Amino acid sequence: MVQASYTAIKHKIEKEILKLQRQAEALRGPVIASIVKTMREYDITPDDVSAAYAKKSTHVRAKKAAPAAPGAKRSVPVKYRHPETGQSWTGRGKAPRWLTSAEAEGASRDSFLIK
Structure with missing residues (x-):
């Protein structure tokens, strides 16, 4: 049926x-x-x-511009650098351990800014 x-x-x-x-x-x-x-x-x-x-x-x-490839990412300039180890961070996303531990010890985040 x-x-x-x-x-x-x-x-x-x-x-x-x-x-x-x-x-x-x-x-x-x-x-x-x-x-x-x-x-x-x-x-x-x-x-x-x-x-x-x-x-x-x-x-x-x-x-018409060619469409960007999916997943293609542009590089972001580094904003923070550790003076002794040379480790760097762009300032995006979660802060790296070296920066959070330095801040916990009393250092200012601005002291790691690249000028």
Whole structure:
């Protein structure tokens, strides 16, 4: 019974799709007629349209920047450096152990700033 129901619903949907496709095609006719009428009015040839469309397409493609690779990260300049060990930190994320232990001993974070 489920199979029969599925088949009937599928057939009904396919029939509706065909009906909508015919309606869409019927809508195109007047639009194309209007475009052709305007082209004749302004003495525009299909070659003119093709050339203009090609220029537009290449112009748009030239402006688009390549998308960044997923996971690509840019480097961040180092902001803090330990004077004795040379260890560094950008200032982003969790503070490193060498910095937190130095702060616990009373040192100021600003004393490790790179100037």
